[in-house]
Every structure is written in structure tokens, then in C-alpha cells.
Amino acid sequence: MLNRLHVTGFKSLRDATVEFAPLTVVFGPNAAGKSNLLDAVQVLSLLGTARTVAAALEDPAVRGRPAEAFALPAGGLAAWHQLAEARLELAADLALASGDYRYRVEVGVEPAAGQLRVTDERLTSLTARGESKRLAPRIGRDGDHLRVRQRGSGGHPYQEQLGLGHTLLSDGRFAGDQYPEIVETRAELAAWRVYYLDPRTAMRQPAPPREADDIGPLGADLAPFLNRLQAAPEHGRCYQRLQELVRYLIPAVSAVQVELDQRRGVLDLTVVEGGVEYSSRVVSEGTLRVLALCALAVNPWRAQLVGYEEPENGVHPRRLEQIANLLLDVAESGTQVILTTHSPLLVRHFAEARRQDPDQIRLLAVHRDRQGTSFEPFDDRDLFLDADIDDSLSEPLAAPRLETALARGWFDA
Ligand SMILES: Nc1ncnc2c1ncn2[C@@H]1O[C@H](COP(=O)(O)OP(=O)(O)OP(=O)(O)O)[C@@H](O)[C@H]1O
Numbered sequence: 153m154l155n156r157l158h159v160t161g162f163k164s165l166r167d168a169t170v171e172f173a174p175l176t177v178v179f180g181p182n183a184a185g186k187s188n189l190l191d192a193v194q195v196l197s198l199l200g201t202a203r204t205v206a207a208a209l210e211d212p213a214v215r216g217r218p219a220e221a222f223a224l225p226a227g228g229l230a231a232w233h234q235l236a237e238a239r240l241e242l243a244a245d246l247a248l249a250s251g252d253y254r255y256r257v258e259v260g261v262e263p264a265a266g267q268l269r270v271t272d273e274r275l276t277s278l279t280a281r282g283e284s285k286r287l288a289p290r291i292g293r294d295g296d297h298l299r300v301r302q303r304g305s306g307g308h309p310y311q312e313q314l315g316l317g318h319t320l321l322s323d324g325r326f327a328g329d330q331y332p333e334i335v336e337t338r339a340e341l342a343a344w345r346v347y348y349l350d351p352r353t354a355m356r357q358p359a360p361p362r363e364a365d366d367i368g369p370l371g372a373d374l375a376p377f378l379n380r381l382q383a384a385p386e387h388g389r390c391y392q393r394l395q396e397l398v399r400y401l402i403p404a405v406s407a408v409q410v411e412l413d414q415r416r417g418v419l420d421l422t423v424v425e426g427g428v429e430y431s432s433r434v435v436s437e438g439t440l441r442v443l444a445l446c447a448l449a450v451n452p453w454r455a456q457l458v459g460y461e462e463p464e465n466g467v468h469p470r471r472l473e474q475i476a477n478l479l480l481d482v483a484e485s486g487t488q489v490i491l492t493t494h495s496p497l498l499v500r501h502f503a504e505a506r507r508q509d510p511d512q513i514r515l516l517a518v519h520r521d522r523q524g525t526s527f528e529p530f531d532d533r534d535l536f537l538d539a540d541i542d543d544s545l546s547e548p549l550a551a552p553r554l555e556t557a558l559a560r561g562w563f564d565a
């Protein structure tokens with residue numbers, strides 16, 4: 153589980169600290185930095201697992217080019233390219249099965265040359281005692297070198313000059329019993345999933361069958377995932393539960409089917425509404441989004457952490473409470489959830505649920521000013537709850553109402 157994340161120099165998160173619960177709800181006005189936080193989580197996951205730093209910082213993994221991952225100065229990209237050097241740093245406190253760890257990684261770049269380098273990397277135990285404490289850190293810095301320590305005192309630490317194009321955590325040579333903490337941390341980061349669902353195109357594209365254990369960041373693997381779930385007898389119950397969940401959340405839908413079109417070699421995803429089958433090409437965006445949410449809720453190949461954008465999209469307000477409860481179920485069954493939202497209804501629902509179980513849920517109001525994005529716990533407001541939610545979701549500078557702007561002719565050609 154991700155307990156805490158400290159981010160510096162990443163997009164609008166110039167210097168931000170965020171503490172997480174099993175379910176964390178992030179809300180605030182447009183461009184406050186909510187999605188940037190999910191990008192930071194995704195980048196951290198990829199820095200620990202991808203082959204290169206460049207692959208971790210680039211579209212489609214996160215939005216934008218690698219240069220745009222760095223906090224831009226007042227003059228924008230042009231001014232950034234004048235800098236001699238830029239750095240970003242991510243430091244995560246992780247609760248893993250064997251104890252608590254801090255993984256910290258710093259990435260540097262000379263903007264003119266564009267070469268991305270790991271300029272610092274550390275993996276330290278926060279809970280180690282006795283013998284193992286003596287051996288901490290597992291990955292550490294020694295002058296201009298990084299060192300990786302093996303378990304047991306016999307082995308010499310592995311050394312590498314600073315400035316590699318990949319992290320040592322992602323280096324598959326550090327595997328097996330000699331590097332248990334590295335293996336465990338890498339496995340945790342590899343099991344984080346951040347979704348940017350694309351029901352307009354990616355989710356409607358035909359896909360061939362493949363061994364998908366997830367719907368993919370854009371949702372493009374929804375059909376292969378459902379196909380695999382349906383085909384695996386040991387997971388038959390999961391597929392049945394998916395059908396029940398979809399029927400519960402969208403009563404108009406009576407079934408979801410996946411079939412292989414043998415001639416074309418692709419999977420056809422169809423949704424049955426009122427006895428009529430509709431292909432994924434024509435079903436509504438909201439239906440695809442709810443399907444994706446149900447798929448991740450029943451997934452037997454569980455993620456450790458799920459980042460999910462605006463679960464209210466495409467969902468009827470009356471169904472939002474069920475969606476919120478579904479997400480709470482996911483968090484309770486051991487997959488940490490981080491949500492962004494614009495929905496006062498969702499925020500209110502989670503604020504109320506939090507009163508029953510304060511350790512399970514965390515609400516964070518996001519603010520943005522010249523210093524960048526900050527995250528303020530929004531946890532114990534009983535009085536004026538609705539007014540506070542409303543304030544936190546609106547722009548800091550009150551814009552004139554649309555009618556006023558129209559009356560003043562602001563949009564006239
Ligand atoms: N490299 C960067 N450096 C500094 N700020 C950046 C950088 N990249 C993006 N931003 C800022 O972050 C904003 C986008 O933030 P983000 O996508 O996280 O907003 P959001 O809170 O998710 O908003 P919405 O509710 O509209 O989805 C941009 O509009 C820009 O102001």
C-alpha cells in the first residue's frame with residue numbers, strides 16, 4: 153500500500169506531500185492538479201518497472217512529452233529549455249508484507265540535450281531492526297555511485313555510476329532470494345494501475361484474444377479481459393458477478409457477451425438491452441465506463457493500487473451511491489483506490505462513509521496557486537459540509553456566471 157507520496161518538480165506538483173488511505177478521494181477545480189497526482193503515481197510505478205526512464209515519462213504512459221513532466225517555469229517550455237538542468241523527485245512510503253519501505257528516485261535532464269538520467273535512487277527500510285537494520289539501505293548512494301546490497305553480509309555491494317537511463321529497482325538482475333526487498337518493492341509498483349478510460353475510441357476498437365489480466369490503462373483490453381475471464385472455469389464466478397453488477401448498475405442491460413469472430417480473428421463485445429444485442433461500436437459511453445468499473449471490481453488478478461478518474465462520468469446521479477459503494481468494496485478487499493472527482497454527491501457520500509470508518513477513507517481538497525498544487529485533508533467537517541464541498545470544487549476566482557458573460561457579449565464574434 154502507498155501510505156505517503158512526496159513529489160517535487162513534477163508538473164504542477166512543485167513540492168507536494170500526499171497521505172493516502174485504502175480509499176482516497178481527490179477533488180477540486182479544473183486544472184488544480186488532480187490528474188497530475190495520478191500521473192505521478194503512474195510514473196513512480198513505471199520508474200520501478202519500465203526499461204527506461206524515458207518510457208516511464210512519456211505518452212501514452214502519462215500525458216505529455218518527457219519534458220512536460222518537469223515543473224515548467226513561468227516562461228513555459230521555452231524558458232525550461234534555457235535551464236542548465238531540471239530535476240523531479242518522487243518519494244513513496246510503502247507498506248509491504250515484510251515491512252515499511254521508502255523508495256525515492258530523482259530524475260534529471262539537461263533540457264537542451266534531452267537525455268533523461270537517474271540522478272539519485274534509494275530504497276530504505278522504515279521498520280528494519282537488528283541485523284537487517286545494519287544492512288539498510290537496499291539501494292543507496294555513495295558519492296557519485298549507487299550501491300545495491302545483497303542479503304547476508306558475505307556479498308560485496310553492487311556498484312553503478314550515477315546517471316543511468318533506468319532505475320536499479322527496475323533492473324531484472326536484482327532478483328531472487330538475495331534481493332528480497334527489491335523484488336517485493338518492484339512487484340508492488342508493477343501491480344499499480346492508473347486508468348484514463350477512452351470510451352470514445354480505444355474501448356470500441358476490435359481486439360484479438362490475448363492473455364489480458366486487466367482492461368488496460370485506456371480500457372482497450374476490456375474485451376480480451378472479459379474473454380479470458382469467461383474462458384477460465386476457475387473464474388466463472390467472477391464473470392457471473394460481473395453480469396450481476398452490470399445489471400444492478402444499469403438495469404436496462406440484461407447481459408454482456410464476448411464472442412470470437414473467427415473470420416476476422418477479433419472479439420466482439422455485445423451488450424443486451426431489451427432483448428436486442430448491441431455491439432461495442434454503438435453502446436453508450438456511460439455503459440462502457442460502468443463495464444470497465446465492474447471489470448476492475450471483479451478482477452481475480454487483483455491490482456495493488458488503482459487510480460481512477462471521475463467515476464461519476466456517464467453514470468446517472470441516482471446510481472452514484474452504488475458506484476461509491478462498489479469502490480469502497482474494492483478498497484476493502486485489498487486494492488488501494490485513488491479517485492479524482494468533480495461530483496459533490498460522491499464527495500458527500502464518502503464524507504459520510506468516513507464517519508463510520510475514518511481509517512478507511514481519506515478526502516483531499518486540491519488547491520493550486522503560484523507555489524503549485526497542494527492537498528488539504530478534508531476529513532472532519534460536519535457543519536457546513538455542503539458549502540465546504542462546493543467551495544472546494546469551484547474556481548478560486550469567482551468567474552462571472554455564464555448568463556452574465558453572455559449578456560455582456562463576451563462570446564460574440
Ligand atoms: N509541466 C508542467 N509544469 C507545471 N504545470 C503543469 C505542467 N503540466 C501541466 N501543468 C498544469 O497542470 C494543469 C493540468 O492539471 P490536471 O490535469 O491535474 O488538472 P485536474 O485537476 O485533473 O483538472 P480537471 O478537473 O480539469 O481534470 C495544466 O492545466 C497546467 O496548469
Ligand SMILES: [Mg+2]
Pocket residue numbers: 186187188492
Ligand atoms: Mg483531471
